[in-house]
Amino acid sequence: MKPRKWHHSIKSRLILAVALLHAILMTIFVTDLVHRQQSFLVEESTQSTMGIAKTLATNSIPWVLSSDLAGLEEIMRSQSQQPNLVFAMITDKHGKIIAYHHKEVETSQHIGKYINSDILDKASQNLELAIFQDSPREIDIAAPITVNNALIGWARIHISRKHIFDSIQFITIEGLLYTLAAILIGTFFAWRLGNGLTKGIYSLISTTQKVRAGERDIKVSMDRKDELQTLSNNFQAMLNNLNNKEKELFSEKERLEITLKSIGDGVITTNKDGLITYMNPVSEVLTGWSNFAAEGIHIEKVFKIYNETTMEPAFNPALRSMQQQKIISLTNHTVLINHAGEKISIEDSGAPIVDNKGEIVGAVLVFHDATEARQLRSKLTWQAMHDTLTDLYNRQAFENRLEQLIERNLEDDTLQHCLIYIDLDQFKVVNDTVGHSAGDELLKQIATIMEKQVRESDLLARIGGDEFAILLENCNVEHAERIAEKIRVAVFAHRFIWEDRVFDIGTSIGITLFQGAMSKANIMSQADVACYIAKEQGRNRIHIFREDDQTLNQEFSTLDWVNRIKRAIENEHFMLFAQQVIPLQKESDKKSLEILVRLEDEDGQIITPNQFLPAAERFNLMWRLDMYIVEKSFQWLKIHADKIERLNINISGQSLNNDAFIESLLEILAKDPKINSKVCFEITETIAITHMSACISFLNRIKHQGCMLALDDFGAGFSSFSWLKSLPVDFVKIDGSFILDVMQDKVDAAMVRAIHQISDEMNIQTVAEFVENKEVSDWLAATGIDYAQGYYYHKPSPLENIDF
Structure with missing residues (x-):
């Protein structure tokens, strides 16, 4: 550490400050004291001299008037007793010395001489004192000698002030000694105070030097009661905190290094x-x-x-x-x-x-x-874009390339590309006959055959179970047809052998050309329709999509309905309608309704089910539509449950055989069991008989959830009576064809009565449909039919518009 200069220390500064303060204060005090004392003594000397001069003037009056020099000399000798007298004299009014005394000079030398008449002349004008000299060392004053205000002479006194100067000098020396003593005493006490103050500071300095050197287990102790003790306590707390923090930091550093190393x-x-x-x-x-x-x-x-x-x-x-x-x-x-x-x-x-x-x-x-x-990412990327069974591109890769070609077409509408859509004709036969392992092997062999027929620039992909697609870039229809034909011939020539069984495999192939602005869905739809027509026309053939092909237009219209149905479900464009079911044998303040469905198109027009249900059934979309209807119906029923006696919902045959639909339905029923008793699911007689096993399983599971069941369109086949007792239904809905002519056709009337009687014996309630007038309504009530519905009572209307 660099040595500190003496005047840089607090102790030295304190001593110096106290000494300087004492020196200044004592100097001021002594100076003031000397000045005052000097002023006092000088003033006293002045007054004394004036008094002596006036006294001498008064005493000299008779002697001056009589010009008695001896008497005046006697008076002069009396003044010799005055302390500090230098000389005394008496003059006439003209300044001529007539009596004189000096303690050291011969008196006779001055008798008869004249003194400075200017000072006397000036003073005689007002008969005032004449001051010849007034200095710190001496004073010389003349007092007028007057008789009846008439000047007759002057009495002059000259006094030495050397004694005053000596006294002031003594006082000054004494004051300086006192000042020195005060400085020494103050310095001593400042040294004591500074020593006591800096001792604690030096202790803290020593501690900080030890801390700086790395020591931490230090006790800072001071037996004081001042601020230094507080500072010491705070420093000790800070040191303890520093010690703890350093230990924590060291531990953290150790953990960090271990972590970084591990x-x-x-x-x-x-x-x-x-x-x-x-x-x-x-x-x-x-x-x-x-x-x-x-x-x-x-x-x-x-x-x-x-x-x-x-x-x-x-x-x-x-x-x-x-x-x-x-x-x-x-x-x-x-x-x-x-x-x-x-x-x-x-x-x-x-x-x-x-x-x-x-x-x-x-x-x-x-x-x-x-x-x-x-490497793994590359492998996963490859797997994400390829079919794991055949190693061909998968649907994702196919759609990505198709989208790229569509974007290129938007930039250059002269480009032509073709899509070949291939469906194997006998794949299901192989799967069902010799099993899925054989089917997988068949797909591998077919993939190998196809790969040999396409160009390197073409993309061959497996896009479904037995469906393949080929994207031909910069290719016209004629060339695409030649490639498709080569594939068709090669596959048909192949004999698939499995466990000594030989299978002939054919391909139905659809081709579409896409150029300019076309959507991916439109291109896929065209190729799919062309392939479907090839299959419908006898399989193992090629069909090319052309805009003016009537057969294609019909199929394309059907496929268009598929897309519309999917979009309508996604965008919630299907609307729920309802028709009231009226009790004929009792009064009820609550309503019974059958849920119906309509489609609202982009123009706001309402489309009836006969236009979209065939496509939904053909392309396996009914279960999705049924689930949409069930979800919306239950949402509405939760709000209006207290005003509803029964809500009938139709279920299609596809839904009965769809596990996903049944599981979703059971989840909905489990969410709010208290309203299940107000729900009645309807299935048609034809579905019940065609899917008897699945139907009975479904009905039992639904009954277990507390729902009611109805058999719709009952009576279309009279053999259904034999199945009725096997079905756990609550209602039979008599087919509308019997009700329309019931008043004119006795056979229809007999059928209605028979259905009612048999149902009544089985504790099953009956519902008549298609009731269009009062006459039929009255006959049904008289026959004992429990419920009826039809345009006579209520035309179907939006569910949200039902009045209560």
Whole structure:
């Protein structure tokens, strides 16, 4: 430590300040005292001299009037007793000395001489004192001698003030001695005070030096009651806190170093200039540099990275993070060339290190070996775009390429591309006859055959179970047809043998040309329709989509309905209608309704079910439509349950055989069981008989949830009576064909009565449909039919418009 100058210490400054203060104060005091004393003594001397002069003037009057020199001489000798007298004289009014006394000079030498008449002349004008001299060392005054205000002479006294000067000098010396004594005493006490103050400070200084040297287990003790004790206590608390924090920091550092050494990522830290300050073991292995060798070296020399594709130098994320003052996320396609020249695929990221002032002081780089990960990613990418069974492109890859071609067509509408859609004709036979393993082997063999017939630029994909598609880029219809024909012939010529069984396989192929602005859905739809027609026309043939083909137009219209139905479900364009079911044998203040469905098109027109249900049934969409109706019906019923006696919902045959529909329906029923008793599901007689096993299973599961069941369109086949007792239904809905002519056709009337009687015996209630007038309504009530519905009572209307 550099030695401190004496005047830089608090103790020295305190002593110096006290000494200086005492010196200044005592100097002021002594100076003031001397000045006052001097003024007092001089004033006293002046007054005394004046008094002597006036007394001498008074005593001299008779002697001056009589010109008695002897008497005047006697008076002069009497003045010799005056202390500090230098001389005394009496003059006439003209300044001529007539009597004189000097303590050292011969008197006779001055008798008869004249003194300075100017001073006397001036003073005689007002008969006032004449002052010849008034200085700190002497005073010389003349008093007028008057008789009846007439000047007759002057009495002059000259007094020495040397005694005053000597007295003032003595006082001054004495004051200086007192000042010196005060300075010494003050300095002593300042030394004592400073010593006591700085002793504690030096103790703290010594402690800080020990702390600086690394000591921590130090006790700071002061037996004081002043601020230094408070400072000492605070310093001890600070030292204890520092000790604890350092222990925590050391532990944290140890944990951090253990963590950095144990983690699987490489970690490199740098200072703000990019010089390496630390490398963990993983980074040492990956870079080929040791922490010792790399310390202080610029990071770009140790961490050399390049673009994996172009091998151009890549930016260093640590340096970039400091430049941009933010975290640089993981970068892909980066390769590290280590100290040994090896190439390692890595993923890296950098982040700036910021101090408590927000200033960047360095960066941390984190990276890891991504070689296996990238190999796995490449493998997964390949798998994501390829069919696992045939190794052909899958539907995702096919649609991606199709979208690319569509975008190119938008840029250049002269380009022509073709899509070949292929469906195997006998695949289901193979699967059902010899099993799925045989079916899988067949698909592999067919894929190999097709690959041999296409160009390298063509994309062959398996897009479904036994469906394949080929995208022919920059290809016209004629060339696409030749390729399709080669595939058809090659596949048909192939004999598939499995377990000594031989199968002939055919292909139904549809071709469509797409040029200009066309949507992916439209292109796929055209190819699908063309393939469907090829299959409908006898299989193992090719059909090309053309705009003027009537057969295609019919099929395309059907497929268009499929898309419309899907969009309507997704966009909730299907509307729920309802028709009231009227009780004929009792009164009820609650309503019974049958849910019906309509489709609202883009123009707001209502489309009836006979236009869209055939397409929904043909393309297996009924279960989705049924689920849509069930969900919306239950949402409405939850709100109006207290006003409804029964809500009838129709279920199609497809839904009965669809596990996804049944599971979803059971989930809905389980959510709010208290309203299940108000729900009645309807299935047609034909469905019940055709899917008897599935129907009975479904009805039992639904009954178990508390719902009611109805058999719709009952009576179309009289043999159904034999099945009625096997079905756990609550209602039979008599087919409307019997009700329309019941008043004119006795057979229809007999059928209605028979159905009612048999149902009544089985405790099943009957419902008559298609009631259009009062006459039929009255006959049904008289016959005992329980419920009726039809235009006579209520025409179907939107469910939301039902009045209560």
